[in-house]
Amino acid sequence: MSGTPALDASDFKLRYPIGAYEASSNRTDEERTEAIAVLEALPARLQDAVGNLSDSQLETPYRDGGWTVRQLVHHVADSHTNAYVRFRMALTESWPTIKPYDEARWAELSDARSLPVHVSLALLDSLHQRWVFLLRSLDAESWKHGYVHPEMGRESLDQVVAHYSWHSRHHTAHVLELKKRLGW
Template sequence: MSEDIRYPIGGFSGPVQQTPEQRRASIAVLAALPENLRSAVSGLTDAQLDTPYREGGWTVRQLVHHVADSHVNAYVRIRLALTEDWPAIKVYDQKLWANLPDARSLPVEVSLDLLDALHRRWTTLLESLTDPQWERGYVHPENGRQRIAEVVQMYDWHSRHHVAHITELRKRNGW
């Protein structure tokens, strides 16, 4: 684990050329995310869910809703990349999204249920991709061209990163 609680598994190291086996491993991480996140928050009280994972950070509740927001966007972007020629995608301000009333107050089960269905669709789609399709992508206004293979690596990390925020908070607080 990283010493910096903002990055409990370390920062994203950037995309690397992946073998088909590595792609399958990333898909497996995405497939496991809903259950891993559900387990990470299991048994937490509302007060614990409303505890920031670090000083100045989002609450556990906001983290869960953020993961759903982020992964919905990633899923849609990948579908665009598969059906259009290097489409330009729109960015969103994840900090503002995390501070909207639903992200601050809804039960986490709402986003956990969304993630169950979303990740079933997303992983089924990813498992069907051909090698050329993994090379398709989109244009991110801030990060430039991003291939599906790179995006999946990033969301493999993103999934593990946010689950670790919660599990490490639980360890630190003895929950």
């Protein structure tokens, strides 16, 4: 990314425990099926990752300068809610321009800083049930639909589902790696 300082190997691993996202416009049916399976599994996997953490552990940043585990869980719910709505817009409108949101500022709002994580975990469970049902109902032509992101350009639903599969694994890995590093 331009304007982003280079990260040394250990900083990169803390920030991107499964590696940085690599966009691709040529997804196979098998890759799409796997991405949907990851989305289906996210609520349970994230619950397993954070379920036994104390309040003080939830207040621990997953890396220096990063969000707390609590903020991270609420971020995933915020992000995936936006993604679900964007999917529905892309399926019902012709290449709509979506509105981005300031993730960092959302993470500083009182609900993201203080609300128990079970609230966002419950939201993710219901949201992902609907989202996965919708995704599995799409035909080949529907996957070519998409939206215009003002900063990223045109993104097909095929690209977006792959990105959110990565996003699911990425943030779950943040928690799991933190637990491993701190011996929790």
